[in-house]
């Protein structure tokens with residue numbers, strides 16, 4: 001497979017960019033309903049480390065304080081601010097109060113199916129703010145490594161315009177098959193590192209990637225996000241956001257996202273496992289924009305509006321690219337799965353058989 005930087009700095013397609021702008025606008029609107037809540041700058045700010053329902057822990061002047069939103073901000077705290085947000089603080093009597101929200105550089109969000117509504121419209125759920133780098137944490141063996149999770153995370157991160165790397169944790173259990181899956185992403189130009197918190201492998205590599213950044217760990221439950229957070233934090237209790245929480249970390253399942261400072265200007269947001277990564281709100285024609293390796297092929301499909309799904313093999317260059325082995329069949333399978341979700345169709349397996357490079361090899365031999 002050719003090595004090219006398809007994902008280099010997330011070359012954002014116009015359609016993705018448009019979607020992201022609309023999202024940011026909608027988000028701004030919500031906060032603008034309260035006069036002057038969002039401001040450009042303050043030199044008296046703290047960083048949100050954990051949001052509860054109606055209040056939040058803020059790292060402010062080196063201390064962790066519990067604070068509520070300004071009274072006239074008539075909104076629920078966990079709908080307005082998220083870990084990683086910068087907030088301007090004031091003292092009212094003896095209480096710390098969140099007076100303003102500082103403008104964000106990025107917001108990581110996902111859509112979730114809203115089961116309370118009859119129609120299939122997803123609701124947007126924000127996870128964290130001002131993220132410089134996302135680490136997609138996956139594990140060898142337990143839970144099994146599957147490209148479909150990585151691909152959905154990549155989509156969501158690309159949609160939020162957040163650069164991503166992949167970290168294979170539990171590399172002490174790595175198999176040849178895992179190695180092959182990782183190579184697919186290396187060939188796409190994505191930075192892939194391997195760690196083991198058990199054997200203390202790769203922790204320094206990970207730190208190298210995270211230094212001077214506000215980073216987030218995303219990935220399924222059980223892959224080792226909290227263990228990696230612990231490994232990076234070491235015994236440095238003073239620097240942690242949760243001084244009294246130290247003994248609990250790692251043993252308890254994380255239920256909310258939390259922010260940890262491990263070095264000056266270097267922080268990690270540990271997230272709970274996200275169970276469903278719903279991409280059904282994406283427009284079917286746009287899904288291919290999130291698969292940059294299709295780019296060199298798709299322009300030559302016979303039909304200009306080809307979505308490389310039910311179109312005949314002979315007319316679709318993307319399918320032929322997969323059959324020739326130049327586009328990863330795992331990635332194409334992810335694409336088909338996502339398309340099936342979005343289109344509400346189930347029968348993508350026959351499409352997959354049709355483009356299987358093995359099938360094509362034997363067919364050529366027969367001829």
Ligand SMILES: Nc1nc2c(ncn2[C@@H]2O[C@H](COP(=O)(O)OP(=O)(O)O)[C@@H](O)[C@H]2O)c(=O)[nH]1
Pocket residue numbers: 169170171172173195196197198199219220221222223224225226227228250254273
């Ligand atoms: N074999 C192995 N197991 C690990 C490693 N890191 C974490 N684990 C185990 O994986 C399980 C889940 O870890 P945890 O950090 O809670 O995962 P999280 O849900 O992603 O936060 C725990 O039982 C850890 O002990 C590793 O490097 N190797």
Ligand SMILES: [Mg+2]
Pocket residue numbers: 225226227253254271272273
């Ligand atoms: Mg955890």
Ligand SMILES: [Zn+2]
Pocket residue numbers: 298301306307308309311315316317318319
């Ligand atoms: Zn096509």
